[in-house]
Amino acid sequence: MENLQDIAHQVYQRTGVMTSSKDVEKILSAVAATPHFWEIITLSQRPFSVVAEMIELLRQKNLVTIEKNGDIKFNSKGLEYLNSLKIVPKRVYTCPACEGRGINLSKLEDLIKKFDQVTVNRPKAISDYDQGFVTTQTVVSRIVLMAERGDLEGKKLLVLGDDDLVSIAAGLSGMPTEIVVMEIDDRIVEYINEVANKYNLPIKAMKYDFRDKLPDEYVGYFDTFITDPPETIEALEICIGRGISALSQEGCAGYFGLTLIEASLGKWNIFQQILASKFKVVVTDIIDDFNHYVNWDYLLKSVGKDYAFVQVEPRLNWYRSSMYRIETLIDSKGIENEYKPCELYVDEEALIYKEENK
Known part of the structure; x- marks a missing residue:
């Protein structure tokens, strides 16, 4: 199977966004943790376009299946691919009370x-x-x-x-x-x-x-x-x-x-x-x-x-x-000049x- 760097290059060609093998690894780990696209973005913390094209690439390579409700799941070939790379599902240890902010709102x-x-x-x-x-x-x-x-x-x-x-x-x-x-x-x-x-x-x-x-x-x-x-x-x-x-x-x-x-x-x-x-x-x-x-x-x-x-x-x-x-x-x-189009x-x-x- 293709290595992570090859996949990263293909994602870059699709998106124009520089993508590394580590980016691919993080997305694979997120997909392994949840079938829901929007949560995959949250867990992988990678640009929307990169995540979307990466998953579409996985689908085209027959590594994941897309269910009727939109859920994304690794098939047997995909799970074999994950195991060969020793990629595990993303783990989350965020404090549920403060949602990771470190701020106590009880007062x-x-x-x-x-x-x-x-x-x-x-x-x-x-x-x-x-x-x-x-x-x-x-x-x-x-x-x-x-x-x-x-x-x-x-x-x-x-x-x-x-x-x-x-x-x-x-x-x-x-x-x-x-x-x-x-x-x-x-x-x-x-x-x-x-x-x-x-x-x-x-x-x-x-x-x-x-x-x-x-x-x-x-x-x-x-x-x-x-x-x-x-x-x-x-x-x-x-x-x-x-x-x-x-x-x-x-x-x-x-x-x-x-x-x-x-x-x-x-x-x-x-x-x-x-x-x-x-x-x-x-x-x-x-x-x-x-x-x-x-x-x-x-x-x-x-x-x-x-x-x-x-x-x-x-x-x-x-x-x-x-x-x-x-x-x-x-x-x-800072910037104090007149109107600046952007x-x-x-x-x-x-x-x-x-x-x-x-």
Whole structure:
């Protein structure tokens, strides 16, 4: 049978995403652990396109069978192949109570309950802006993380894009002195302002596209920013660059999520070099699988693959990202120039399809 490197090369030819034999090994281990495609992505922590094409390749090589419900299972030939490579099913040892975040939410049950009550009529996620919001536990965990690092209480907080409604949770916590939301979706801007007025929260939401220059009054104004950026290199650079330019001084912090589902380790490496060499900030934390996302309604219509095993409704909150915390140094510098066009959502690692290939 073919070795792992040969399979990796075939996956690369199909996707354009650099794929290693270790990537193939991780995907095989995940497939051995669960038959459900979306959980395979979660367990393997490899880009969506790589996982999808890898499984299709396994099907074509008659190593797996696809059942009517979309389940993926190794057949006898596939199990023999796994055994020959000494690959075992992926094992998970994550703490079920904190979901691997290392955060105890038991003292914040009132905030969790209040947030759910206040946001019951929140706007739905839409494909126009590639939206998909996180679970309530994730939102409150973000608040706790920022507070624990000394970046929230008595601080001015900028939220760049907020379909997650982190601003509302932060306002309900009573910790920040001021919260400004800059958001491109008019529905969310209006909703956050309505909630802020109703509950007397220190939040101001405004329409903003992060490709535009920050309003002058907010350059160097904040103590902390948090965002959930699109994951093309261009979008990551401009979004985080805007956030850094909004921070006031040395020792301020930025928080953002980054997946391995739409961003390979190669992309992580490029972006980390931008953080260190261009922006001159320090990465202080990377917390794996910190952010868990609620499954969004338009998922199956937007994904770039129509394979039977992909077109199955997820059985778990499979889309997850690591939480980054960065801290500014005395010579840190963001992006303050005028409008900067960039590709926001689509590259070879993206979950969504390219319109021209629809």
